[in-house]
Amino acid sequence: MTTVKGSWELQDVRDKALAGIWKEYDASGDPFTLFAWGQNTQGNLGLNNRTNYSSPTQIPGTNWSTFIGDGYVSAATKLDGTLWMWGNNTNGALGTNNKTKYSSPTQIPGTTWSRSVGCNDGNSGCIKSDGTMWMWGKGDEGTPAQNNRTNYSSPRQVGSDTTWSSTRGHAIVGDMHVVAIKTDGTLWAWGYNRVYGQLGQNNRNNTSSPVQIGAGTNWKWVGKSWQGSFAINTSGELYAWGSNYYGCLGYPNAPGDSNSGSRSSPTQVPGTTWKTAYGSSTHTLAVKTDGTLWAFGSNSRGQLGQNQPESSHRSSPVQIPGTTWTEAMGAWGGMVAQKSDGTLWTWGNNQAGRLGHNNEVYYSSPVQVPGTNWVNSSSGNSHMMGTKPA
Secondary structure: OOOOOOOOOHHHHHHHHHHOOHHHOOOOOOOEEEEEEEOOOOOOOOOOOOOOEEEEEEEEEEEEEEEEEEOOEEEEEEOOOOEEEEEOOOOOOOOOOOOOOEEEEEEEOOOOEEEEEEEOOOEEEEEEOOOOEEEEEOOOOOOOOOOOOOOEEEEEEOOOOOOEOOOOOOEEEOOOEEEEEEOOOOEEEEEOOOOOOOOOOOOOOOEEEEEEOOOOOOEEEEEEOOOEEEEEEOOOOEEEEEOOHHHOOOOOOOOOOOOOOOEEEEEEEOOOOEEEEEEOOOEEEEEEOOOOEEEEEOOOOOOOOOOOOOOOOEEEEEEEOOOOEEEEEEEOOEEEEEEOOOOEEEEEOOHHHOOOOOOOOOEEEEEEEOOOOOOEEEEOOOEEEEEEEO
């Protein structure tokens, strides 16, 4: 393919990144640098040490493409089709065929990796350019999708299908479960389901191979929480199911931390203009197509961004000020969101400096991280990551 070069505006850069089509524009190398910050006890920042960093610090290299960080594990792909992982490896989640922890990016065999689906301390997964999906890590709940309960410390193909979508936001690895969209717009899930019904099957049965959720063929986005799932269709309808602690699924729940409102099948959250949704153990961030940002669930660390007391929990979406938000996510009380002007904002739990403000102060409303050229970001249980144009 002929390489297209020239001068790109920042918004062009961001649009291409979100669309996942950089390969069509710069075959000579990915234009992104990768940064990480926060807790680093497992080497999950990829900086070849175990030191915590309270402000964004660059991971060596300038050819990074997609990335994700969750738990104490990080994963990223490069434009040359290689996959790299680092951090905690207790359950073989790094895919390095061992249980050795790595504090700097370590390559997983292969050169046709397309997009990192997700990772955490238990399991990881990635889609290849041929449309196949691969999983590895802890197997006792069937998350590797090998139709067994075996642990795997290196990638294993999920079935024989070659129709898994590598579009951004079309697959995610939760805490012991996976939700993914195929190229025909159908929605699938597998793994742990025993308590909360996060597989959307209207039951509480685990499954160690993919099962389809409903009969719809118009799904365009999936997100996850600790033991919950989210999906948005092309009509802009947001559906949620699984654990509903503190009302983190966005529909009314019993007071306090009761989980009486958990659902085992997709239930619609009010509204028809939802764009993205991503949750954590007890709270969720969601963006609408008009650029507004909404939060619901627990506010124990100010993660709802309302500048309110920490006890102000909400079981229905409440708006965070602003109308130029593009994407947001959070984990264990640390929230991160981007705006269309290239700025990055964080708030909530700031343990070990994970909010990137060079301190450990908790914030109950969004505070800007230095810089105006952020392209993408990710928030895990212990740390955050982000990319900038090289």
